[in-house]
Amino acid sequence: MTKVYNFSAGPAVLPEDVLKQAQQELLDWHGSGMSVMEMSHRGKEFIGIAEKAEADLRELLAIPANYKVLFLQGGATAQFAMVPMNLLRGKKKADYIHTGEWSKKAIKEAQKFCTVNIAASSESTKFTTIPPRGEWKLDPDAAYVHYCGNETIGGVEFFSIPDTGNVPLVSDMSSTFLSRPLDVAKFGLIYAGAQKNFGPSGLAVAIVREDLIGQVLPGTPSMFDYKIHADNGSMYNTPPTYAWYIAGLVFEWLKKKGGLKAMAEINQRKAKKLYDYIDGSGGFYKNPVAVSCRSWMNVPFTLREETLDEEFLKGAKGAKLLQLKGHRSVGGMRASIYNAMSEAGVDALISYMKDFAKSKG
Numbered sequence: 001m002t003k004v005y006n007f008s009a010g011p012a013v014l015p016e017d018v019l020k021q022a023q024q025e026l027l028d029w030h031g032s033g034m035s036v037m038e039m040s041h042r043g044k045e046f047i048g049i050a051e052k053a054e055a056d057l058r059e060l061l062a063i064p065a066n067y068k069v070l071f072l073q074g075g076a077t078a079q080f081a082m083v084p085m086n087l088l089r090g091k092k093k094a095d096y097i098h099t100g101e102w103s104k105k106a107i108k109e110a111q112k113f114c115t116v117n118i119a120a121s122s123e124s125t126k127f128t129t130i131p132p133r134g135e136w137k138l139d140p141d142a143a144y145v146h147y148c149g150n151e152t153i154g155g156v157e158f159f160s161i162p163d164t165g166n167v168p169l170v171s172d173m174s175s176t177f178l179s180r181p182l183d184v185a186k187f188g189l190i191y192a193g194a195q196k197n198f199g200p201s202g203l204a205v206a207i208v209r210e211d212l213i214g215q216v217l218p219g220t221p222s223m224f225d226y227k228i229h230a231d232n233g234s235m236y237n238t239p240p241t242y243a244w245y246i247a248g249l250v251f252e253w254l255k256k257k258g259g260l261k262a263m264a265e266i267n268q269r270k271a272k273k274l275y276d277y278i279d280g281s282g283g284f285y286k287n288p289v290a291v292s293c294r295s296w297m298n299v300p301f302t303l304r305e306e307t308l309d310e311e312f313l314k315g316a317k318g319a320k321l322l323q324l325k326g327h328r329s330v331g332g333m334r335a336s337i338y339n340a341m342s343e344a345g346v347d348a349l350i351s352y353m354k355d356f357a358k359s360k361g
């Protein structure tokens with residue numbers, strides 16, 4: 001097998017142990033004679049898989065009992081609509097924090113359903129900072145406050161949870177979910193698409209405080225109603241069963257690795273190594289993000305001259321370091337170093353970056 005390091009932002013690298021287990025169980029899951037893909041979602045085998053996945057996720061994040069955990073379709077993008085459809089609860093306004101591309105997409109979608117107040121924006125720094133909480137202009141009548149916990153494209157991450165008083169806090173955690181412990185009780189709703197840090201695309205997880213659901217906008221389709229999903233154990237219709245199963249294997253793997261505190265230590269160390277190398281490269285490589293909000297998961301960087309990009313990527317591919325090209329909207333490079341990216345992978349990247357810089361004098 002060709003061993004590569006995959007730095008894709010998503011769909012992204014999954015733990016090799018998980019893929020091997022899935023391979024072993026592919027044709028015959030635990031003596032059932034069937035693949036998980038072929039099972040009825042209402043059969044006792046799949047119900048067991050689904051319940052175990054939820055229980056493990058609850059344990060990993062210490063999710064309080066008054067929160068529902070939903071396994072949904074439509075990725076994080078469907079959540080951009082589901083959030084206002086479910087959480088406006090008769091109100092007409094919502095607060096959004098604009099810190100980059102993904103929060104912008106959430107804002108655009110919410111504007112279809114309500115008046116969006118941009119309570120803070122880092123546009124003036126080209127989205128390389130996080131506006132300090134003290135400068136946010138929150139609306140006391142807002143139904144909720146939405147922010148993106150980690151801007152996957154810009155590489156900007158929140159390292160503290162903003163206090164919004166009694167107004168429910170909502171966060172798109174897609175690319176930081178399960179990278180470190182999180183105090184779920186501080187949120188009204190957390191959502192994340194699976195393909196960044198815990199599974200195959202097409203699945204999203206939403207963790208929502210139960211008193212906030214059940215008051216959807218009139219006309220909301222059933223598939224967009226959290227209450228309907230909650231009342232049906234995320235099986236109102238056929239859920240993405242195989243993706244749910246793989247996510248469950250990733251949750252088991254995380255528990256075996258020591259849980260989210262252990263992951264946080266490794267993730268912080270991996271990120272620090274890479275940023276330290278970039279900062280110490282004498283300007284050959286640059287990361288534009290303010291030090292206090294540099295993402296542990298997505299590290300964008302540019303080369304001294306843009307004309308070197310193609311050669312850098314070609315050489316990286318030769319060194320089995322894949323998918324380092326930056327997002328088309330910002331250019332340059334981006335190394336996504338999620339939970340499943342080993343420290344050895346980050347070391348290999350740094351070693352290649354050193355050699356490349358040296359070869360250019």
Ligand SMILES: *Cc1c(COP(=O)(O)O)cnc(C)c1O
Pocket residue numbers: 010074075076077078102148150151152172173174175193194196201202
């Ligand atoms: C990838 C991503 C999304 C979109 O996810 P889809 O599954 O493609 O809908 C939304 N928000 C963030 C922060 C992301 O990284």
